[in-house]
Amino acid sequence: MRYSRMLGRASYEVPHDADSVNAKLLTQGGFIDKVAAGIYNHLPLGLRVLQNINDIIREEMNFVQGQELLMPALHPIELWKQTGRDKTMDDIFYKTRASGDRDFVFGPSHEEVVTPLVAKYVRSYKDLPMSVYQLQTKFRDEPRAKSGLLRGREFGMKDMYSFHTSTEDLDAYYEEVKAAYLRVYERCGLRAYVVKAAGGVFTDQYTHEFSVVTPAGEDTILVCDACKTAENSEIAKSMDRCETCGGPVKKEKAIEAGNIFKLGTKFSEPCNLHFTDKDGQRKLVVMGCYGIGNTRMVGTIVEASHDDKGIIWPESVAPYRVHLIALAGKDPVVAQRAEQLYLELLKAHVEVLFDDRDDSAGKKFTDADLIGLPIRIVVSARTLEKESVEWKRRSESEGAMVLLQDVLPKLIA
């Protein structure tokens, strides 16, 4: 991508309403744009990050036999009346009235949609277990949207729902998903811990949260590095030994980046989701649900991975791998060699952002640091004297010269 053509540009001015590191850096870097409190445009650069995260999530959900589908964002209120959550979740609904005075809500979650859906197809124990997921936009009228992408009123979420013949089967699957979640965070460059949680509007018990350690976190957790588990400090007051393995614990600030619930028959009952078991008896399907806020992940990664100059994207989610900078000035040869290298990388399908603007070196370096792509490659008169480029990683302070002819092999290797 040519930076001169891209929608969204780096800015030195800090938005006056940027209330957190992720809001500030993502806005200045041209990744997101605020439309209203908790509602954002995901610009081309930001969407690429989100898509990379989505790809990782998809791979891990597919690995645990999740099947991707897509449910609607608009729900007839009747679906929610079935479970009574039209009342209990009333305060977070965005509602709308369609012609004929029919009421709809913008889905804050999808149990009320997925359970009747699955009930249309599941008849026998032979149809179970089964699990489906989607990447969808959720709408929740948060009393206080804030912190950039960390708490929105409209936000992206991967929600998966699993269906089982017994609690034992659910328990086993739950552990598989827990492991898959930890892989998602690890692949996104985050240190996450499993935290036992108290539940919420979804269920009374059996829930775990995934907390990512970062100073910007709102929660304080007590973590155990030995077994990767943690306790919320509100629940486990002055604990100094890990409950699970007895190892030492330490206090950390953390962001909740996902959670999983054992729903049991809470939804299968009101939604009439039954199956016929081996013994010929009609029984309720046992359910679990599993959520990761994918848009929140974008913000979380920035909170966890930045310095005073800007974002430092982990390679796995970076919007482009290479930031190619041409310091050509009025020298047509430098411009041409940089252009040549850009085309060569493009042809080899290297994800490259090419700063082809007619701007000073300082501005280009500053912008590159802000945007935070993993590898910065500079082509200038100085580097070309040695038939080379300067190659510098965002995570390191010093670069090195690399021969032009070695650039592509080094990237592909």
Next chain:
RNA sequence: CGGGGUGUGGCGCAGUUGGCUAGCGCGCAUGGUUUGGGACCAUGAGGCCCUGGGUUCAAGUCCCAGCACCCCGACCA
């Protein structure tokens, strides 16, 4: 939903006890000089001063109401 703060070109801000043509920096456009860590000079474009009422000869400025955004609480992926 309680308490506090802010609203002025695209962005960040200033604007005196109400007063005359609403400023500054960044960005943008044109020309020129520059080019390895946020370049410089010149010229120029761009403004329902959040909205609606009111007070006044006169409102960006004062009063009332509303809306939006931010902060602190209660709630959450």
